[in-house]
Structures are given as C-alpha cells and as structure tokens.
Amino acid sequence: MSKIGVFICHCGTNISSTVDVEELTKYAKQLNQVVVSKNYKYMCSENGAKLIRDSIKKHNLTSIVIAACSPRMHEHTFRKVAEEAGLNPFNVEIANIREQCSWVHDDMKSATEKAEALIRAAVAKAQLLEPLKKTKISVTPKAMVIGGGIAGIQASLNLAEEGFQVYLVEKEPSIGGRMAQLDKTFPTLDCSSCILTPKMMEVLNHPKIELLTYSEIIDVNGTIGNYKVKIRKKPRYIDTDKCTGCGECANACRMKNRIPNEFDMKLGKRSAVYIPFPQAIPLKYTIDPNNCLMLTRGKCGDKPACKEACTQNAIDFNQKEENIEKEVGAIIVATGYDLMDPSAIHEYGYTKSKDIITTLELERLINSSGPTSGEILRPSDQKKPRSITFILCVGSRDETQHPWCCRIGCMTALKHVYLLKEKLGEDVEINICYTDIRSYGKGYEEFYRKIRGITKTNFFRGRPSEVRNMQDHLKIDIFDTMTNKLFEIKTDMVVLVPALLPRSDTAELAKKLHISQSIDGFLLEAHPKLRPMDTSTDGIFIAGCCQGPKDIQDTVSHASGAAAQATVLLSKKELEIEPLIAVVNEDTCSGCGICVSVCSYNAIELIKKEKNGKEVLQAKVNEALCKGCGLCSSACPSGSIQQQGFKDKQLLPMIDEIL
Amino acid sequence: MSITDLTSMAGSQTQLRIEINKRLSNLQNETSDYCFQCAKCTSGCEAHKLLELEPHKIVALLKKGLIDEMVNSDIIWTCIGCYKCWERCPQKVAPVQILYTLKNMAVANGKQIPGKYTSMLQSILSIGLIQDIQEAPTYDNKTKKRDALGLPPLSKPTDPQKFQMNLTKIAVEKI
Numbered sequence: 001m002s003k004i005g006v007f008i009c010h011c012g013t014n015i016s017s018t019v020d021v022e023e024l025t026k027y028a029k030q031l032n033q034v035v036v037s038k039n040y041k042y043m044c045s046e047n048g049a050k051l052i053r054d055s056i057k058k059h060n061l062t063s064i065v066i067a068a069c070s071p072r073m074h075e076h077t078f079r080k081v082a083e084e085a086g087l088n089p090f091n092v093e094i095a096n097i098r099e100q101c102s103w104v105h106d107d108m109k110s111a112t113e114k115a116e117a118l119i120r121a122a123v124a125k126a127q128l129l130e131p132l133k134k135t136k137i138s139v140t141p142k143a144m145v146i147g148g149g150i151a152g153i154q155a156s157l158n159l160a161e162e163g164f165q166v167y168l169v170e171k172e173p174s175i176g177g178r179m180a181q182l183d184k185t186f187p188t189l190d191c192s193s194c195i196l197t198p199k200m201m202e203v204l205n206h207p208k209i210e211l212l213t214y215s216e217i218i219d220v221n222g223t224i225g226n227y228k229v230k231i232r233k234k235p236r237y238i239d240t241d242k243c244t245g246c247g248e249c250a251n252a253c254r255m256k257n258r259i260p261n262e263f264d265m266k267l268g269k270r271s272a273v274y275i276p277f278p279q280a281i282p283l284k285y286t287i288d289p290n291n292c293l294m295l296t297r298g299k300c301g302d303k304p305a306c307k308e309a310c311t312q313n314a315i316d317f318n319q320k321e322e323n324i325e326k327e328v329g330a331i332i333v334a335t336g337y338d339l340m341d342p343s344a345i346h347e348y349g350y351t352k353s354k355d356i357i358t359t360l361e362l363e364r365l366i367n368s369s370g371p372t373s374g375e376i377l378r379p380s381d382q383k384k385p386r387s388i389t390f391i392l393c394v395g396s397r398d399e400t401q402h403p404w405c406c407r408i409g410c411m412t413a414l415k416h417v418y419l420l421k422e423k424l425g426e427d428v429e430i431n432i433c434y435t436d437i438r439s440y441g442k443g444y445e446e447f448y449r450k451i452r453g454i455t456k457t458n459f460f461r462g463r464p465s466e467v468r469n470m471q472d473h474l475k476i477d478i479f480d481t482m483t484n485k486l487f488e489i490k491t492d493m494v495v496l497v498p499a500l501l502p503r504s505d506t507a508e509l510a511k512k513l514h515i516s517q518s519i520d521g522f523l524l525e526a527h528p529k530l531r532p533m534d535t536s537t538d539g540i541f542i543a544g545c546c547q548g549p550k551d552i553q554d555t556v557s558h559a560s561g562a563a564a565q566a567t568v569l570l571s572k573k574e575l576e577i578e579p580l581i582a583v584v585n586e587d588t589c590s591g592c593g594i595c596v597s598v599c600s601y602n603a604i605e606l607i608k609k610e611k612n613g614k615e616v617l618q619a620k621v622n623e624a625l626c627k628g629c630g631l632c633s634s635a636c637p638s639g640s641i642q643q644q645g646f647k648d649k650q651l652l653p654m655i656d657e658i659l
Numbered sequence: 660m661s662i663t664d665l666t667s668m669a670g671s672q673t674q675l676r677i678e679i680n681k682r683l684s685n686l687q688n689e690t691s692d693y694c695f696q697c698a699k700c701t702s703g704c705e706a707h708k709l710l711e712l713e714p715h716k717i718v719a720l721l722k723k724g725l726i727d728e729m730v731n732s733d734i735i736w737t738c739i740g741c742y743k744c745w746e747r748c749p750q751k752v753a754p755v756q757i758l759y760t761l762k763n764m765a766v767a768n769g770k771q772i773p774g775k776y777t778s779m780l781q782s783i784l785s786i787g788l789i790q791d792i793q794e795a796p797t798y799d800n801k802t803k804k805r806d807a808l809g810l811p812p813l814s815k816p817t818d819p820q821k822f823q824m825n826l827t828k829i830a831v832e833k834i
Binding site for chain 2: 347393397398399400401435461462463464465466477478479480481484486
C-alpha cells in the first residue's frame, strides 16, 4: 500500500486562471492511496519545495505527484526536492496541467475536469512506481570540434587552454572557414585575415590540439562522456611530413591556372595541386583527385610535373584514405553556413550575366589575395565599374525561399559600400535596394549613419522585380516606397545578398550525431533562450552559424559558450546517468532481435546464453548507450523489454484512468 | 477606437476587409496582412509605367480597410492580369487577386465599367479571347505573326452559343 502526496501548482495564474485549483485539491485528496493533497502559488519556489519536503516527512510518503508544468521544465527540480526529503527521486510523477491543459483551454469547468483526469492517471502510476538507482560512468576528458571556421577555432582554443585534449576536424584542406574568405569585418573594418591568422597559428601550435584537416566524420557512437568517433582522413597524395609548402609543385602543375578555385568562389583559377589560400593552415599542399591528370587518367606527360618539381620528394600518388577512431567526452559541432544559390530566384538573372555576383564573390574581388589581387574589375570585361547596385534579402524573408532573416546581409552590404568607395573613389555610384536595414549590433547603427553620409550612395526602400541584362549594362526597375516613385537603375554590376543556409550536408551529420534540426534546417538547440549551445543529445554542443545565422562577434561568443558548457562536463571525473533505460526480462525474451533492429543508438545486442541446458540468444542492453527512447519496448512482441519508469504495467493503468 | 483617413474622412471598413480576406484565402496562398511593403510588385508592374497602378498601395489600402476608395477608383481597371506581382511576391501575397475581387465588387455595386472593358467582354463572349490576336509582340518591341514564331493558331469555341451561355452563368455565380 503506497502513501501518495499530490501537490498542485497555480504557476502564478498560468494554471489557476483556467483550472480551479481548490476544487482539484479536494478531488485529489479522495483518490485511492492519496494521504495528502495541497496547492501552492509557485510549487517550484523554495517555499513550495519546503511544503513538499515537510509533507513527505510528516506523512511518510512513498510517492509524490506534482501537478504543474511540463516535466521538461521542472521534473529535475522536483526529483531533487524528493531526494532531499529522503524519498527516491524516481518516485516522483508529473501531471502536466499547464502546457497540456490550462494553456490550451479557456473553459474553466472542462479544463478542471481534464486536470482531474490527468491527476487521476498520475496517481494510478504513482501507486506502481519503483525506486531506481542512478548509475555512474567515467568521463573521457577530451573533446572533438567539428568544423575549423572561426567558431571551431575559438571553441578549440578555449578547451585546449582549459587543459583538455582537442581534436579539430575540418573537411577542407585548411582551417579558416568563411572568415578566411572575407576582406574586412564590420563595423570596425578590421582586416579579417589579420585577426584570424594569429588564431589559426595558435591552433596549429597548441600542444593540446590535434588538427585533422581534409577529414570527415563517418560515424559517431556512444553517449555523454564517452563518444567514439570514426573519421575518414582523405588522401592528400602529399606526404605532409615532407611538404614544406614551398609551392613548386603548383607552379609546375600542367593544370596550372585551369581549375576554378572554390575558395575564390570560382572567380580565380588554381592548379590541381594546391593550397586554397596563401595563409592556409596547415601549409601543406593537396592534390585534387577530380582534376589531377595522374589521378584521373593515370598519366601526366612523361612524368608527373609536380613530382619532378618537388625537391622534398613529398608527392605520393599511392596514398590511400585512412579511417581513424577517436574517443572523446564531448563534441562541439561548428559546421557554419552556405550562401543560397541565387539562381533559385530566376528573375534576378544570376546565371544570365557574369556581372551579377554574390556578396562572397565580391568579397574575393576586394581581397588583395583574391583573383584580381584586390582590384575591383567587372567580371564580364575586366573594366572598372562606375556603378554598382546591391539587392538585399535575396531569398531571405521570402516565403517562396527562406522565411528567416540572414542577420548579416545589411551590414555586409554597408561594409562593401565603404570598401568600394575606398577602392574605386567616392565618385562611383552605389545603389542599395533594401526591405529594412537591420543594424542592431554594437556600433552598427553608427556605421549605417556613416555610410548614409557618403556621397553618391543611393538607398531605395523596395525590392526590384527583376534584373535585365542589357549586354553592356544591367537594368533594374524599382519602386521606392519612400518617395512613392518607380525608378529605373542602369548599373555596371549587381551584387546579390543571398540568404544564409545551413551547410548542405547538415542533415547527414545530424543523423550521425543523433541531434535534431529545426524546421529551417539549422541544428536545433535544447532551448532557444536558456540552452542555445546545447543539443537534445547530452554531451553534444553547437557553436556558430550551424545553429542559425550569426555575425562574427555572436559566433565567437556562442563558440566560447559551447566550450564552457563542454568544460563543465569534461571537468567531471564521473557522471551520473539516469536509470530510465530499457531492461530485458531474461525469462521471456525469445531472442528474436526486433529490438536490435529498431534501436537508433546501437544500444542492444544479441548475446548467447545458456538456458535449460540449451544455448539460446537473448537481448542485452548497454546501459551507457541506451537513451530510454522506448522504441524497443513498443516493438517487442512479447513485452520482454521494458523501460524503467515507463513499464507497460505502469502506463496501462494511466490509460484506464483517463478513459 | 477607429481609424480615419484624414484626407477623405473615410473610416476603416474592418468587416468588409475580413470578408475580402476570407474570399482571397480561397485564391491565394497568404493573406495580404503579411505584406511588408517591399513593393517588389510595383517594381515589376506592367500597368504602373503607363497607368500608375501601384499594387503595393492597393495591398496597403486593403490592410487599412480603405476599400470603398479602391472600388470607386478607376485605377483598379488598369491591371492587365500578368500575375507577376503574385508570382514574385516574397510573402506570397496576390495583389492581382485583390484587384479581381475589387473589380467584382465594383460590378456587383453597379459601377460603370470602363468602355474598353465592355468591348473586351463582347469579344470574350463571342470568341473566348480579349481580342483576335494573331500577332505577338516580342521583348524588343517587334511584332511577329504567330505562325512565324512557330505558334499554332488560337482555337475558338466550336459552339459559340453554348459557350456564351456557360460563360454568362459562371460570371453571374462569381459575382
């Protein structure tokens, strides 16, 4: 016979304005095995906790039911309260009468009836709760950071400085990411590589950071504190121990200046053996297997030119890809963003004219290590443009493309106005077609004002309907809603500011890591306000634009936050894990293996066992891997695998009570 | 509480606005309430250059409930129905459908239809087309015969009387 206490929360007026809490308290009191029933304005407050603790002690309660908000919110709080009063923390059952009742109904009478049903069900389960024991696991004090952009660099350095071993995995031949492609940063106009390369050097030289460039994640197994990550190291066809980065190979390459350089947004050309940019880290060359004559045709003249040129004998066409495995306690995902391909909005003619470019392409044109060595030349005829027009929100705030704001487009365009005026003279005409200018950050509004004051800078509040290619120039019609007039703009170049998207392979990576994406495809944080660096999977954190569009300062803050969250975990020697996991009834399990096939976490295996003198197969749950999702228990045909705290015999009476 | 246009002293027709939005929701993807006045519609409006139609302003007036002003205005009859405003709208609003609705309301209110419309109506009733187009203008303002462009001749109703009857029936039901 259990002794149950029911504690009903008003949640200010969140619950009590739609649910009659006094009535509910009286109702709960007369339920089977309930010995005490109380209500309080804020059950999660210290006074509320005291009320619960005192009642547990006074009435020798064996289980408690908390009728309040979602268990996602405060289950942990109330388990702690129970534990403090000497009750097993798993003898706590939550009846969610806020999200699932008061918030979604407005009729007091029927809402109270529903709350009664929810409490009735919770009490039925509370009668059958069993005390559970938490298990302890050790923590591997190492971290993996996926993505070597500014977010990944920042997080790695923070963790390494804390003394933890870090593996920084980057799929490109060099770290640096998007920030390395930028010329200057807003609003301070710092040279992007001047502030980035010292950090890249620090990563390279840090004794606690192992750089795994040109590498990809294949598979992730394990759980918080102990992850096993399989990584594919792609062959560079260069012995990195021998390569000095002298560049003689690239100079000699027969494909020199023939392959579009991805780093320059394909505006510049590179060799088949290349480094993406001069400040690449590590400064080791890579042979592009899709364009190298030797690797595609097996023949490159009489002898591969790069091999001839290399004095260090570093070229190795026999290199094979290598799979390695690393064990870490925490993982930080920092995979960054892609720009939307603006050809999706065909009326802006991105594919129709070479002179219609994106902001990242302009960034490479402005950059002194870019394809034009920093000279602004119109791509079609290599002449200096006298008029440049920006179109903002291309594919952003657009229900036919991407509904969100890219958060950096306005400031990027304003920055470019400044840089273009600096390079081409104040005389160059710059037009900006915008829907709103969002200059929300520190020093941003001041920067916007400064740009407005530059002569021959025209702002049009509106979106052009189309960009027309008139052969020697481009033509735009735009209705300016500030003057209520339709303008025709004839311009030499058009710069589109495209939407920011998660990297195209985000879904694939999310699946490997068992983390979720939000509806926009970015990685989903555990809570949008309070846990923006955590994911729904413990021990995996997110940093930077993989979570959503961010500028550099927000990215750096986010990454340091993610590193701090990981540090909290890694600095623990041992972790307590929740016992809400699957257990197998060995007497009835027939070893059919259905549970093994449905488990998303590879937490169940079939093992051979001796039973009545015969060798039989049986399911076995790995406690550290099981997440308690319940898939196995709903799939098991004989009910032999059950989830602790959610057993059939505990759940079915709840349903009976509600029906 | 009320909203008044101080130039015309007209009040906001809230109820009518809700009714129109309801009618539009059957035709378009999103209600006009989502319009953020980027004016991409007007930037590309074919009727704007000659006839000063500003589709974004039509949406703005609808959002403010100033509906009579539009129903009584001749400007709504200038829309040529190219549908660019709807196709290119980043918020999936359909100014062209608002204009059709307003035109229907004007007819239902017994408002005089512009003369050209009557002749177009006659043409539609007899041959199913606004006019007997056998030539097509190109982007660079040249006129070419349909067959020179490899286009088939336009088909016409086989039974004009039956066609006329059905069309009239649909038109009456719509209004």
